[in-house]
Amino acid sequence: MNPPTTTTAEPGRSPLAGRMGGHLQGAAAEHLGLVLVLALLVGMFGALSENFLSALTFTTLANQIPALTVVAVGMTLVLVIGGIDLSVGSVLALSGGILGVALTSWGLPLWLGALLALGVGLLAGIVNGWVTVAWAVPSFIVTLGMLEIARGSAYLVTASQSLYVGEPVQPLGAPTALGLSPTWFLAILLVAAGQVTLSRTIFGRYMIAIGTNEQAVRLSGIDPRPVKMIVFALVGVLAGLGGVFSVAYLETADPNAGIGIELAAIAAVVIGGTSLMGGRGSVVNSFLGVLIISVLQVGLAQIGASEPVKRVVTGAVIVLAVILDSYRHRFAPRGEVWRRLRKTPG
Amino acid sequence: MARAGDPAALLRIRGLGKSYAAPVLVDVELDLVGGEVHALVGANGAGKSTLARLICGIDQADTGEMELEGAAYAPRGKREAERLGVHLIPQELNLIATLSVAENLFLPRLPSRFGMLDRPRLEAAARAALATVGLDGLDPWTVVGGLGVGHQQLVEIAKALAHPCRMLILDEPTAALTSPEIETLFGEIDRLRRAGVALVYVSHRMEEIQRIADRTTVLRDGRVVHTGPTAELPTARALQLMVGREVARAMSRERAAPGAVALTVEGLSRGELVDNVSFTVRRGEILGVAGLVGSGRTELLRAVFGADAPDAGRVLVGDPPRRVKIEQPSDAVRAGIGMVPEDRKEQGLLLQEPVRVNATLARLSAMTHRGGWLDLEAERGVAEQSRDAMAVRCSSVEQPVRELSGGNQQKVLIGRWLLRDVDVLLFDEPTRGIDVEAKEMVYRVLGELAAAGKALVVVSSELEELLAICDRIAVMSAGKMAATLERDECTHERIMTAAFSNYLSGPDAVLHGASA
Ligand SMILES: Nc1ncnc2c1ncn2[C@@H]1O[C@H](COP(=O)(O)OP(=O)(O)OP(=O)(O)O)[C@@H](O)[C@H]1O
Numbered sequence A: 001m002n003p004p005t006t007t008t009a010e011p012g013r014s015p016l017a018g019r020m021g022g023h024l025q026g027a028a029a030e031h032l033g034l035v036l037v038l039a040l041l042v043g044m045f046g047a048l049s050e051n052f053l054s055a056l057t058f059t060t061l062a063n064q065i066p067a068l069t070v071v072a073v074g075m076t077l078v079l080v081i082g083g084i085d086l087s088v089g090s091v092l093a094l095s096g097g098i099l100g101v102a103l104t105s106w107g108l109p110l111w112l113g114a115l116l117a118l119g120v121g122l123l124a125g126i127v128n129g130w131v132t133v134a135w136a137v138p139s140f141i142v143t144l145g146m147l148e149i150a151r152g153s154a155y156l157v158t159a160s161q162s163l164y165v166g167e168p169v170q171p172l173g174a175p176t177a178l179g180l181s182p183t184w185f186l187a188i189l190l191v192a193a194g195q196v197t198l199s200r201t202i203f204g205r206y207m208i209a210i211g212t213n214e215q216a217v218r219l220s221g222i223d224p225r226p227v228k229m230i231v232f233a234l235v236g237v238l239a240g241l242g243g244v245f246s247v248a249y250l251e252t253a254d255p256n257a258g259i260g261i262e263l264a265a266i267a268a269v270v271i272g273g274t275s276l277m278g279g280r281g282s283v284v285n286s287f288l289g290v291l292i293i294s295v296l297q298v299g300l301a302q303i304g305a306s307e308p309v310k311r312v313v314t315g316a317v318i319v320l321a322v323i324l325d326s327y328r329h330r331f332a333p334r335g336e337v338w339r340r341l342r343k344t345p346g
Numbered sequence B: 001m002a003r004a005g006d007p008a009a010l011l012r013i014r015g016l017g018k019s020y021a022a023p024v025l026v027d028v029e030l031d032l033v034g035g036e037v038h039a040l041v042g043a044n045g046a047g048k049s050t051l052a053r054l055i056c057g058i059d060q061a062d063t064g065e066m067e068l069e070g071a072a073y074a075p076r077g078k079r080e081a082e083r084l085g086v087h088l089i090p091q092e093l094n095l096i097a098t099l100s101v102a103e104n105l106f107l108p109r110l111p112s113r114f115g116m117l118d119r120p121r122l123e124a125a126a127r128a129a130l131a132t133v134g135l136d137g138l139d140p141w142t143v144v145g146g147l148g149v150g151h152q153q154l155v156e157i158a159k160a161l162a163h164p165c166r167m168l169i170l171d172e173p174t175a176a177l178t179s180p181e182i183e184t185l186f187g188e189i190d191r192l193r194r195a196g197v198a199l200v201y202v203s204h205r206m207e208e209i210q211r212i213a214d215r216t217t218v219l220r221d222g223r224v225v226h227t228g229p230t231a232e233l234p235t236a237r238a239l240q241l242m243v244g245r246e247v248a249r250a251m252s253r254e255r256a257a258p259g260a261v262a263l264t265v266e267g268l269s270r271g272e273l274v275d276n277v278s279f280t281v282r283r284g285e286i287l288g289v290a291g292l293v294g295s296g297r298t299e300l301l302r303a304v305f306g307a308d309a310p311d312a313g314r315v316l317v318g319d320p321p322r323r324v325k326i327e328q329p330s331d332a333v334r335a336g337i338g339m340v341p342e343d344r345k346e347q348g349l350l351l352q353e354p355v356r357v358n359a360t361l362a363r364l365s366a367m368t369h370r371g372g373w374l375d376l377e378a379e380r381g382v383a384e385q386s387r388d389a390m391a392v393r394c395s396s397v398e399q400p401v402r403e404l405s406g407g408n409q410q411k412v413l414i415g416r417w418l419l420r421d422v423d424v425l426l427f428d429e430p431t432r433g434i435d436v437e438a439k440e441m442v443y444r445v446l447g448e449l450a451a452a453g454k455a456l457v458v459v460s461s462e463l464e465e466l467l468a469i470c471d472r473i474a475v476m477s478a479g480k481m482a483a484t485l486e487r488d489e490c491t492h493e494r495i496m497t498a499a500f501s502n503y504l505s506g507p508d509a510v511l512h513g514a515s516a
């Protein structure tokens, strides 16, 4: 055995430790802050507006978030490996456009149209990943290019028109059990799948390791390139799925859909504590970030805030959340504050 | 001479204590006198670097006080300590990889004119600073990221020497240096000592301490267990104080007749530092690679391992030799070759991740079962075994690696490759920063690997180490393989002669500055 050392094992200090050790305990601690913020917001809007705390508000909100949710899942994954994908909004619009055209002009069945839309997303993702990996171009630049390419293509596909789709997408978008649409259940499923991939699979471990120190990963005999490629491809597929969800929700394929959704997704992900520098992230927390942003939006609308005010408040909340998080993580590596917060004195 | 309570002390340390998760320093008392080299020794994790950080204001003590020339001294940051003339050469290299050597040397206070960087002045100052550590030949505008660890270490030293100081702490400055660079450094240390600077010298190399330290303090588990003149503290006694019991320094291993050829390298070239290099290693054999800092030892290993793609040459494995195409480290691992890199912080470890994650990284793919799922319990078990096998000192395998002492980080890195079954292992400075006892353990581990039929290539700056464990020693000089010596022909002189052989200007140019 090694020499006697300290015994204060502390599950949950590092992101990976948190998901290991006392799994539930660590995870709960990690989510607690966000859940608290969310509860606070709900309580506040409930107090300010008598209509807010109703089933209707919540089903409306739930049915409106699936597109942002799946995009945020993808964004979490790509940020974890230290990359970024700015093209998700455009890819979403392109995929949605393809789905719209497939259903209205080509008369394809929904499943085939959706598959096509996902295929387009996959393609965009593969191109993003391939250029990023093969030429070692920063993904910021590559996906900025793809943002333009995919948006332009979306206009081309839809002839710059909003296409009303209507009935053919209702199997996806129309409310079912509890007033929730199938897209909502799918989105939740993907949040779970994303989280499990990240924390319980070898692939996820490689992702986190690459985001932490890609050199070290490479010199451990693991080729980081395929991992990165796959992640970019996944993000593309998820953006494509976001396109399908958005068409399902609006019953319309709009070439202007998803403008700025990449920023909303990044905001949600960052509120959830994922690092823009890579190596640290939680899909569940990103989902909580999505909920916080969405509740804020809906709540502010209900209390009659104007669009400009909504934006000012949302922006302030994002910055505030990140400052709070930076406090946690500025001290967490050294363990000072974090440990003090957790340890009972003595 | 200084005793506890010496009125002549420049820095007096009284009752200093520091705890992280557990106490790291307890009631440390120390007097540091100007014009003296004070050695600080102790096992990995004893608290040497922590004490250095407290003195230099990088961290703050929980208890106790310090006095600098009679005035209360409690620096709240590195900058404040430096303003008072207290400088540190840190154990972990701290240079900014994307900036030039010149900029790194003078970073917080770059010379400027009208708000613009004064490039000529900076260059002149940088050249002067580099000359003090014998790096006259280095272009000050070289980007630091492209330098090897040895050169980076020299730049760190030059950086500290470039500022006037009253006190200089050197935390394992020679861990990546070979004897000529060390001579140069010792020359500088001597100069500072004569100028009345108080020097603190941390090292695991006891020979160095015997040579240059006036006084030695031994730390064990965060406590001072001995302070006194070095002359009155023989090495064996110091080691005993460090670990609390007798230490056997065997430094040798049983050798079996080497087996079949495991690795053949033919005409390998890469850039300027690997020039048409050929060698073979057999199963059960340890091939040492000696050479000066910057002679291409690290670059050679990296080219074999595919970390940098070679420009020319072939790598063959097995017997009969089978050519393998290695463009990436992953190809090398598939061909049965592993490498422990030199720079643990940049190239080896995931600092923010726990020991567990770092230990199992190379092994994960081998642990794949049930289709890519991580078996966290199994992983933890494997990591704990690795920790015990390497005697890593950590609170648990869930402790982030960044919180470990330098030597313990190194052990984690070595342990990673022991978990992965490969036929050929390349070690680049495997004992960098680890204590005497742990070195013995690493030598034992290397011996066991060889006995188990692995072929090992070991790069080391410590010649004694190579002489003790290797079957043959290859000597690199300016990118070429200058000699390959059989065990019975290996002598200090022959190796150093070969190491200098390809430097046209001869040893004097490389050693330049030793007498400055
Ligand atoms: N930030 C930190 N958080 C928790 N523990 C720490 C931290 N920094 C250091 N330690 C612990 O303090 C102890 C002493 O570390 P230190 O780096 O001072 O050792 P050292 O004597 O320099 O060892 P080495 O010879 O390996 O460099 C170690 O057990 C280490 O794990």
Ligand SMILES: [Mg+2]
Pocket (backbone or CB within 6 Å): B048, B049, B050, B091, B171, B405, B406, B407
């Ligand atoms: Mg140290």
